Amino acid sequence: MAEAPRIDPDLVDRAADVLEASGFVTGHNADEMRRDAATQRKAEQREREKAAGVEVFELKMGPAERAMLAEGQAARGSQGIPYTATEYLLTLLRNDNRLLEKQRGKLDGRMCKNCQKPLPRGCGGTWARESRCLLARSEIALEL
Numbered sequence: 001m002a003e004a005p006r007i008d009p010d011l012v013d014r015a016a017d018v019l020e021a022s023g024f025v026t027g028h029n030a031d032e033m034r035r036d037a038a039t040q041r042k043a044e045q046r047e048r049e050k051a052a053g054v055e056v057f058e059l060k061m062g063p064a065e066r067a068m069l070a071e072g073q074a075a076r077g078s079q080g081i082p083y084t085a086t087e088y089l090l091t092l093l094r095n096d097n098r099l100l101e102k103q104r105g106k107l108d109g110r111m112c113k114n115c116q117k118p119l120p121r122g123c124g125g126t127w128a129r130e131s132r133c134l135l136a137r138s139e140i141a142l143e144l
């Protein structure tokens, strides 16, 4: 498929302003040009994000979780500015990842008294069902 020619959306925007001001095009046509520029901008944004490895996720959320999300966005925002849903959820994710690293840091190197092997590998799961195995206990401790 041939690639569409790249048109600078900012230039299109400015051209719409100039043409409208000069009376060469009607406000209706200028609006159409601005809309095309906005579409072009969005397409370019999506391309940049895709190249950066950004992925869009769909999230199913019931009314109770929606209410919690709205409450969290408002209450956790700073200076009266609520978080967007994306900012809020990504912040929670980063915070939990920080906590997880910290918890793992405390466990790594500790010796299991049952199998005499250090974490994080430990027995590798051989004693996964044994409550006296430190690996099994640490996995439970890391659960949310």
Ligand SMILES: [Zn+2]
Binding pocket: 112, 113, 114, 115, 116, 122, 123, 127, 132, 133, 134, 135, 136
């Ligand atoms: Zn063990």
